[in-house]
Amino acid sequence: MLPEAFLSRLQEILPPNRLGDVLATFASAPAVGFRLNVLNAALAGVTPSDIERRLAAEGVAFAAVPGVPGAYSAPAGARDALLASGPYADGFVYLQNVSSQVPPLVLAPAPGERVLDLCAAPGSKTGQLAMLMAGEGEIVAVEKVRPRYYRLRANVAAQGARNVRFVLGSGAAYWHREPEAFDRVMLDAPCSTEGRFRTDDPETTRYWSERKVREMRRKQERLLFAAVQALRPGGTLVYSTCTFSPEENEAVVDRALRTFGDAIDLEEPSLPDVGPVAGAAETGLSHWKGRDYDPRLTRTRRLLPDGLLEAFYVARLVKRRGTVMERARR
Secondary structure (H helix, E strand, C coil), X not given: XXXXXXXXXXXXXXXXXXXXXXXXXXXXXXXXXXXXXHHHHHHCCCCHHHHHHHHHHCCCCCEECCCCCCEEEECHHHHHHHHCCHHHHCCCEEECCHHHHHHHHHHCXXXXXXXXXXXXXXXXXXXXXXXXXXXXXXXXXXXXXXXXXXXXXXXXXXXXXXXXXXXXXXXXXXXXXXXXXXXXXXXXXXXXXXXXXXXXXXXHCCCCCHHHHHHHHHHHHHHHHHHHHHEEEEEEEEEEECCCCHHHCHHHHHHHHHHHHHHEEEECCCCCCCHHHHHHEEECCCEECCEECCHHHHHCEEECCCCCCCCEEEEEEEECCCCHHHHHHC
């Protein structure tokens, strides 16, 4: 069962016409999202078409996800066959929910750029960023929890990414080492993970509470402050979570907008206009629990779960001018 307080909040967050479908996803077996690991494939002289043919020959049911470049889905019942397949064993297939693949695509890093991945473990988005950059440029991947840091290193190495520098340390403090030094910053923030709740698995909701949501918000605000400070003027930042809570989503971005004023701005994320992501996207809230947010928050997007997609929130920010010296003078 899902917590009653969570269900009550969900009724206020979601449009009434979407509530029933979203609630049904908590009880159904989700489809499997994955992407092709083109870095490993290129090293082996293998093309995406080669990988597709091998999966089909092994009887794995799969389909490309319309609108999301490089994303694939497989039915829930095909998960074991996918994990047992030759392409998976060879490191050419990487399991990653399709919603989780959206923030790196919205960030859109280019080869040769410097990118900061501020809360990088377990490394799914780090590897995807390296793939989008064709292995060129530099990604600085920061993780402060030691076991997660070592998992991050192993996971990224297994994906064939060679342009990643790993840092064991606090994401909230890293900007002091390299202020305004990055072309792009990925902040997939730690959150209450409401998008991964399951009615048949009490462990997924065991630690959830409204107090926990408030605690996560304080951490997220510090991390987003740090992300802005690490971003160079003219650069792009993506803030994302896998939770529904406006306190962890719109409220966090609203705080950053109020803190930095016209030095930063929100842009509409370039989401697909076809396929499941297009159908799952809802505009960000401009009002919650008696509080009005900056009207630009409607430029952010909440992805609603649909049996393939997990719940996600995505905001794309741009930096208009420097902030570090200004903040230091205050």
